[in-house]
Amino acid sequence: MERLGIEHVEEERRHGLPFSAFTLWFGANLTIADFALGSLFFGLPLSSVAVAIVLGNILGGVLVGLMAAMGPTFGYPQMMISRAVMGRSGNVPFALANWVSTVGWFTVNIILGGYAIELAFGLPFYAAAAVMVVVDIALATYGHDIIHAFEKAMSVVLGVMFGAIALMAYLKAGTGFAAYEAGASFDAYFWVLVVAVVFSYLMSWSPYASDYSRYLPRGASKLRVVAFTAAGGAVASAWAEVAGFFVYVAANNTHLNAVAALAQVSGGYSVFALMAIVLGAVAADALNLYTNSLSALVLYGKAGRARTVLVAGGVGFALALAASSSFGSFYQNFLLTLDYWITPWIGVMVAAFFVKKVRSGVEGAPPFVASGLGAYALGMLASVPFMNLSSYGVSYVGPVASLMGGADVSYFVGAIVAFLAYSAIAIRQKT
Secondary structure, X not given: OOOOOOOOOOHHHOOOOOOHHHHHHHHHHOOHHHHHHHHHHOOOOHHHHHHHHHHHHHHHHHHHHHXXXXXXXXXXXHHXXXXXXXXOOOOHHHHHHHHHHHHHHHHHHHHHHHHHHHHHHOOOHHHHHHHHHHHHHHHHHHOHHHHHHHHHHHHHHHHHHHHHHHHHHHHHHOOHHHHHHXXXXXXXHHHHHHHHHHHHHHHOOHHHHHHHOOOOOOXXXXXXXXXXXXXXXXXXXXXXXXXXXXXXXXXXXXXXXXXXXXXXXXXXXXXXXXXXXXXXXXXXXXHHHHHHHHHHHHHOOOOOHHHHHHHHHHHHHHHHHHHHHHHHHHHHHHXXXXXXXXXXXXXXXXXXXXXXXXOOOOOOOOOOOHHHHHHHHHHHHHHHHHOEOHHHOOOOEOHHHHHOOOOOOHHHHHHHHHHHHHHHHHHHHHO
């Protein structure tokens, strides 16, 4: 069992190779949440779907990789590193937001995995969800090395299973692709929304990234950490999303949820296919629960990692039972909401590490760091005119979003402005 919580990893405890980042993020992203995104592509031409999958995953994967590069240098979890840039008290809102988002992702996967167990074995949903929660609590409690080993195994097992699902769905769809293409049409607003959701899923791992690279030796190649992290996440996410899309084309019924569509398409092989969904959900939630416990310790260091894992597991289980009946809107709204706080924070963190070369300051961080918080605020403010909140039931469409036909690109604007603002501050302080 891992002994450390959010403490610094000393050099004598360091181990592993940068390639471990590939297997970890590959295993964690061959998951039901990615698979479920396949239904959101429905209606777009095949070429537009392909571009959206590639573009969204490359952008999201690179951001996760850039964040993971900080782990070996600092030897701290990601939300502890954030203290050096935002300050002890200034970092609290980000740690809290990460706690909320990790519980949300945990809930999403429990809902979908629970559905899969329910369909495969006939267990009631609450019992199926409880099984998954118990397994993930065990993995998260044992910690970093066990999670890496588990994800390495899942990268092979789930790689084969999702490959088989994609091939089976493709063969079953047959001429359905031609019929689908004939009825598809390109809509710029819808396409941007799809890119946003694809990007949002993979990008949302960024506040986790250094949690799983901080045990690497301090001298580990940053380029390799970035490359292996980005490749593992992007390839796996695209793989699962393509499988999900093929399943929906084969099912030809957009009223089915992702799990029900898979069960219909897989027929006599449904137990095998549904077990891929279950294992993928467990693989993703091991990271969600472990990172959640670290975020909780950043907020209250005396809680103890095992206790924070149990609390989050209980909260996620309760939310899964409450939200399971309205999963569609819950999932999409949750994904898009993540963008608004995460991307400006990423912009600041990347600029701090790669431009200003911040390499210390976690231990003696002041309560607030004006440069980090100010750049973050500018990023958030600049993104407001680009927002379209109508999908959340809020009647606000920013003036720029309105000119773009309702397309919301605020997440990209927030990250870029925050990055440039912090970089400008860093350059000015050097001169």
